[in-house]
Amino acid sequence: MLLTVNTTIELICFLVACICLHRDNSAAWRLMIPYLALVCLTEMTGIYLSKHLHVSNTWLYNAYQYIELTVIWSFLYFNLKPYVKTNNWYYIILAALWVIFVTETYIRGWFVFANISASVMSVVFIITSLYYFLLVIRDEAYLQLSVHAPFWWVSGTLLYYFGSTASNVFFDFLVSGAIMSLPFPVRYIVFNILNVLLYCCWSYSFICRYRQRNSFSSLV
Amino acid sequence: MQISSKEFLFLFSLITIIFLIAPLFLIFYISLYNKRKKKYIEEKEELKKAFEHELLKSQMEVREQTLKTIALDLHDNIGQLLGLTIMTLSAVNVEDKEKAKEKIGAAEEFAKRSVKEVRALARLLHGEEQINRGLVAAIALELEWMEKARQYQVTYDHNVPEIPGSKDKETMLYRLFQESLNNIFRHAQAKEIHINLEYSNQRLLLSITDDGIGFNVNEVLKLQKGMGLHNLHKRAGMIGGEAIIHSAPGAGTQVAISIPYI
Structure with a gap:
């Protein structure tokens, strides 16, 4: 069965992105459509490999993480752009994250999940999201946050990566025999909840973006 | 020390819940802060409008x-x-x-x-245009006119350097000066009027002193008779300054207005 809580919410978010963003003026927002398509594809392939072919899907998630770090970091930085002048930090941190991932994959191999790199990536995303909030607070101009698309996108990202901190820190314990033998897969449940929060926030931000574009075009 | 898988599960769940609640609180706080920001911007806008209205008046x-x-x-x-x-x-x-x-x-x-x-x-x-040329000249012209009537002995001291100030503030201050003079004409029965205009510590200080019959400031303000006095306080406050009125029956009156002026 390829449809799980994760894949369902990811598919819904992908559909919302297709409806709301396919005519968006910004290429960065339109990038969310192929990215979410890739998320759905990766998730379903991962389930297929694990449940039907009974082979490890770790290499797939390791490969996916390269795209995840590039897209999420780029989009986070895109949201910071109205407030920051230089692009130097974008390239420096992107390069640093790639170096960390390549090094961990090289040392531990493709069949061991790169959880150290994933933790570093989460920390970078959390700090950047918090920095975005700080800039929103500092900004003298008033933003109607309840319908401000970038705010909800960053909020979803912060909830997901901040919430997954404990899972990343205790990754080795969670995949150990003792925990895995529990009647319910705790890490899987946590990620289900986090995914629901993430994709709900993102879907709402896409709807806000759609409404903002429509109200703007009706004014022109 | 080893912990059981159940204890670990409890600890893990607790940490995860905390890590989930923390950003939720943060988002809630930012929304709240943003609402306050909106209120502050609205208040600022209202104050600006009120100032413009008062300036026009x-x-x-x-x-x-x-x-x-x-x-x-x-x-x-x-x-x-x-x-x-x-x-x-x-x-x-x-x-x-x-x-x-x-x-x-x-x-x-x-x-x-x-x-x-x-x-x-x-x-x-052309006196109105004089305000554009400077407050010192505008006050001098007004006093020159007043002296023609030969009812009062007027002295005018000023010590204001040539600095680019705000014309809006000067207009308001000039009007406050006119209101103070009007009060003297109508109520004070004065013989001597002394005007002093000086610039000190980035503030412009205007004082108008007369030797008239004076009055009880608190009483007049309490009885709501002194609309002119209320106006002095209100308008001085609007340009970030203050108006202090010293007076007592039989002891003349001094109106001192101080405004920030850079």
Whole structure:
């Protein structure tokens, strides 16, 4: 069965992105459509490999993480752009994250999940999201946050990566025999909840973006 | 020390819940802060509008005051002079050349005085423009006009360097000066008026002192009689300054207005 809580919410978010963003003026927002398509594809392939072919899907998630770090970091930085002048930090941190991932994959191999790199990536995303909030607070101009698309996108990202901190820190314990033998897969449940929060926030931000574009075009 | 898988599960769940609740609180706080920001911006906008309204009102009042002075002068002064000129000229008997010469000379004198008065009025009309040239000059012109009436002995000291200030603030301060003078004319029964305008510590200080009958400041303010006094406080506050009124029955009055001025 390829449809799980994760894949369902990811598919819904992908559909919302297709409806709301396919005519968006910004290429960065339109990038969310192929990215979410890739998320759905990766998730379903991962389930297929694990449940039907009974082979490890770790290499797939390791490969996916390269795209995840590039897209999420780029989009986070895109949201910071109205407030920051230089692009130097974008390239420096992107390069640093790639170096960390390549090094961990090289040392531990493709069949061991790169959880150290994933933790570093989460920390970078959390700090950047918090920095975005700080800039929103500092900004003298008033933003109607309840319908401000970038705010909800960053909020979803912060909830997901901040919430997954404990899972990343205790990754080795969670995949150990003792925990895995529990009647319910705790890490899987946590990620289900986090995914629901993430994709709900993102879907709402896409709807806000759609409404903002429509109200703007009706004014022109 | 080893912990059981159940204890670990409890600890893990607790940490995850905390890590989920923390950003939720943060998002809630930012939304709340943003609402306050909106309120602050609205209040700022309202204050700006109120200031603009009061400034416009001050400009209108300055104009009104000038027109009143002109109307009064036309009636009491120039009108009288021209009336005398007509009367003198109509009384000229061309056959009595000696007296006719005398009367024509007197009529000429009245006409000359009328011209002088008209010129002075024209200068007063330009008084509004004087504010644009500087507060010191505008006050001097107003006092020059007042001294003509010879009812008061006026002294004016000023020590304001040439600095680019705010014309809006100067207009408001000029209006406050006019209001204070009006109060003296109407109520003070003063003989001497002293005006001092000085710049110190990035503040402009204007004080208007008279030797009139004075009044009990608190009593007048309490009885809501002193709308002019309330106006002084309100308008000085609007330009970030303050107006202090010192007075006592029989001891004259001093109005001191201080505003920030860079």
